[in-house]
Amino acid sequence: MDSAVLLDLLGNENRRRILRLLARKPCYVTEISEYLGVSPKAVIDHLQKLEEAGLVESHTDEQRRKYFHISRNLRLEVSVSPYGFGTKSAYPASASLDMDGQCRHVSLDAPGTADDEVDDLAEAFDRLQTLEDELSLAQRWVYGRITEVLDRLTDHLGVDADSRFHAEVLAAVATGARTTEEVAEAADASPNAVRGALNTLADRGLVGRMDGEWRLQ
Missing domain, CATH: 1.10.10.10 (Winged helix-like DNA-binding domain superfamily/Winged helix DNA-binding domain)
Incomplete structure (x- = not known):
């Protein structure tokens, strides 16, 4: 989905709160309504928009109660600086993607997740969380350096x-x-x-x- 459409969709606070709730567990409409403090009709309207965007889907249990849950992983990035504004959405790469040689400036030492032993999975999860934090810090550093370089270039070119x-x-x-x-x-x-x-x-x-x-x- 276009990142600008996603940004508009997630500009609504109640939709963001719905996603935070569904990230913890699947819920039915009444649960969500009580959590948000809004009417079930309003919740259904928000869920319909999230479903149309492909962010949420539903399933029915044995009691024919309809549960909603997040359907996919999605990362939405917003960049605002004196030199540009942009949005970018990205879905997770396939687990088969070979990262060797793909990142010229970043060394990735990510664990594999093929082994189903609980201790191995727990260790992999911890290392991936650390890697995520390090990449976030590196991204902030890059944004800062880009702005610094463009500031210096502006000194040469003029503000226009x-x-x-x-x-x-x-x-x-x-x-x-x-x-x-x-x-x-x-x-x-x-x-x-x-x-x-x-x-x-x-x-x-x-x-x-x-x-x-x-x-x-």
């Missing part, structure tokens, strides 16, 4: 420039893109936009063109 886009163009040149078309492909932008950015960077003395190729100065 799109520092994030110019940084992407600079990074493309620094990593080997030489023509405007190559830079546009690396930065995933139109050649016209990239041409304007390169000219701005050249005016500031940050890049130069020699024999038809762009290079850092």
Whole structure:
């Protein structure tokens, strides 16, 4: 599902409270209604929206009581900075995904979970929780450094420039893109936009063109 739609959906406090409750255990409508302090009709409306989004599903027990539970794992990230706003949703990767060589800048020492022995599973859970905390800290560090770099780039370009886009163009040149078309492909932008950015960077003395190729100065 589109991350912007999810953000709108989860902007409602009662839907967030429903998900917190269902993360602990499956519940039926009356339980949720008592927990939230709202009418069963309102709960059903919230559950319907969560079901339509694929976040919640239901099953019926032997007494024909309908229980609702969270249907999938989902991570929703929101990034807000002076240089951009973005949302991103991601579902868990397949357990068969081989992470060796996939992360150039992070070393992952994650435990396997193939063994069903309780002590092994408990140890794996503890190590994965630690890894999750470390990755969260690393992500905060990266966001801070990105903002610091863009702040310094703004000092070179001026406050009217799109520092994030110019940084992407600079990074493309620094990593080997030489023509405007190559830079546009690396930065995933139109050649016209990239041409304007390169000219701005050249005016500031940050890049130069020699024999038809762009290079850092």
